[in-house]
Structure formats: structure tokens, C-alpha cells
Amino acid sequence: MQYFVSFWSLFFGISLYVVSGDIEEDHIEQILRMEMEHLIYRYEQHQDTSPQVGSNLEGYIITSIADEKKLPSYLQGLNFDYHTIFLRQEEIRVAVKHINEVKFLVSYRIGLHEVRQRELRLILVISLVIVITVVFVVGHMLAGLVVKQVTQLADRVRRLAPGSIKGEKLSQPGQDDEIALLAHLIDDYQVRITRMLRREQEFTANLSHELRTPITTIQTSCELLLTEPNLPERTYRRIKMIEGASARMGEHIQALLFLAREQDLGEFELVNLTECVLEIVDSLQNEISQKQLRFQINVPTKATLKLNRQALYIVLMNLIRNAVQYTEEGFITVEFRDHQLSIIDSGIGIEPASMPFLYDRFFRATTQGRGLGIGLAIVKRICDYYEWYIEVDSKPGKGTTFKLTFPLSNL
DSSP: OHHHHHHHHHHHHHHHHHHHHHHHHHHHHHHHHHHHHHHHHHHHHOTTOOOOBOSSEEEEEEOSHHHHHHSOGGGTTOOSEEEEEEETTEEEEEEEEEETTEEEEEEEEOHHHHHHHHHHHHHHHHHHHHHHHHHHHHHHHHHHHHHHHHHHHHHHHHHOOTTOOOSOOSOOTTOOHHHHHHHHHHHHHHHHHHHHHHHHHHHHHHHHHHHHHHHHHHHHHHHHHHTSTTOOHHHHHHHHHHHHHHHHHHHHHHHHHHHHHOOOOSOEEEEEHHHHHHHHHHHTHHHHHHHTOEEEEEOOTTOEEEEEHHHHHHHHHHHHHHHHHTOSSSEEEEEEETTEEEEEEOSOOOOGGGGGGTTSTTOOSOSSSOOOSOHHHHHHHHHHHHTOEEEEEEETTTEEEEEEEOOGGGO
16 A cells, blocks of 8 residues: 555656746746737837837837847847847846847846756655655554564464354454454354364264174174184184174274364373384284285384374375285385384385375275275375384385384474
């Protein structure tokens, strides 16, 4: 706004500066014309009247060559219309007119006009500088007040927790009308978001409860069936498969709830890495044995991390299960060194064209194996949430290595 006002102030100031010169020119021509008409009128009424001679405005009537010679040298020989003469850096305007062989001449020293014009233009320049300075200073102060209110509002919005309506409102007394309106609208929007999140949380809580109940029933039934004496080997394996599938379903439900809510999966605790990996390997033992894969755990027995156990379990379960699914022969190695946990396999690898989309939901780099393509998406979301750095190195046909680097706060 201040630039807009300054621009138009500058435009009008320059316009007045230019127009002031035109006004003075018109004024000078008007004086010469009126004096000429007055000189002719006096001569016609009283032909013997001597012309009036003044310090600035002088009128002459020339009826003969003798009269012409009596004129000042700088006025002699001038005929018709208007003339501009410079005499010792002084500007003189001259009007000449002939009527019935009588020559009328009016000369006007315009020094006073020039002085007045310079004074007027000086006043215009000073006024313009003052106006622009005031506009900038006042505009800057007003803009500072508005920007300060906007910055304060943005800072309070930044500190708002998603769905939180507790604490002070964003709209505060003393705010400008526009800022107050914006703050009020954000307050209303925050209330609507809170209500929507509460409905979503209630729905997901109810849904997770309804899903966990039958899964718990399945797992309990499997545990009871496995205690039956003289259970055929074939039946035992099938029950273990059902138990493993129900356990994975529970993990998927928990991971999907994390994706939907982006909430902590639990409290932080000291987690023994070897025990966590062994627990995962035990659930995948059947498939590892069927493929005759060499599974190595190169993790110090006392290696621990302070983090959320369930989050680490979900991440490692997805990465190790992928390694088992996409490795038909060879080895899988889990190792921990220099704050970095690596899952290395000798599987089919990942094509370079698939690497940019590896963590996208429902993306599958190959049709081999089972899954919906959300495992790595869940892994990436959990790693981002807990600030674990994940990277992958893979060559088609030569295997894949996933590396998890944990921050110092987890050590």
C-alpha cells in the first residue's frame, strides 16, 4: 500500500513540476498580449501619447526610422510575433505588432517569473520528499504492526496440536479486524477438525477392538489345540500356520492404526536386539526351513536400544519377512555395528526403476511373494516418526541390504 501511495504522490509531484512551467509561460504570454492591446488602444485614442516605459514591462510606438533608432540596441530590427532575447543572462520576452505602418513593441523582463517558478518548484520538491518520507515511515510502522500480528498468529498456529481446542483462542483483543477475522475462522476450523478427529479415533478404537477380539480368540484356540496330546504332525503345522497368520493380522491392524493416527505405539524401554530378532525369526522359522536359508544373527548379545519395542518389532518384522519372501536360496544376515542395524539377503534384489517408489503404499516391485505393498510404507512412516534413518542398497539378482541408523537418543 505504501508503495502505491508513494508512486501516485511521485506522479502528481512530477506532473505539477512540469505543469508549473507551462502555467508561467501562459501567464507571460497573457501579460504581453494584454499590454500590447493596452498600448494599441492608448495610441488609437491619443496618438500623441508617449509610450509607457517601466523597469520590467516596456512599451514602444515606432512610427519612423528615427523612432526605431531610439530603441535599445537589442530591440532594434525586430518584426512580427514573439521573440526571446537573452541579455546578460537575463531573459526578455518581446511582442511585435504592425498596424497601418505603425510598429508596436512590448518587452518584458521575466526575471521575477523565473524566481517565482524556481521557488514554486523547490516547494514542490520539498513537499514531495516530505510526503514520500511520511508515507514510507507511517506505512512501515503500520505494516510492522500488521506483520507482527500475522507473525504472532502464525506462531500460535504452529504450536497448536492437531485437534487441540484447549488453551487460549487465536482471536485476541486488540487485533486488526482482518487479523481477528482470520484468527476466528482458524478457531472455528480447529473445532471442526477436533470433532472430526474424535469421531475418527472413536471409530478406529471400536474397529480395532472388534478386530482384535476374534484374533485373540483364534490365537487362544490355537494355543489350546497345540497342547493336545498325540497331535498329528500335519495338523500341528496347520495350527502353527493359523497361529502365525493371526499374529501377523494383529501386527497389521496395529500398524494400520499407527498410519491412520500417527500416534506413539507405546512407551520407550530398553530393548535387547538379539531377543527381538530371535522372536521374529521364530515366527518365520517354517518358511526359512523350507527354503533351507542360512540365517545369521551378528548382534552382540547385550546390545540394547532405548526405543519403542512394538515400533522396532513392526519394522524388523516387515524387513526380515521381505528378505525371507524374496530370497529363494543363500543367506539372510542381521547385524548391528556402529549404531546401525542391517538386514542383508542374497535374494532377487530390486530394479533401479523401482527404487523411487519403494516406500509408496500398494507399490510392489515384483509379483513374487505375498503382501499388499504396504509393508515398506509402514516401515518408512515409523522410521520418519521416530527419526530413524533408513537406506537401501540393492542390485538385481545379487541381493538387498536395508540399513537402520538410530539417533543418539536411542543408544
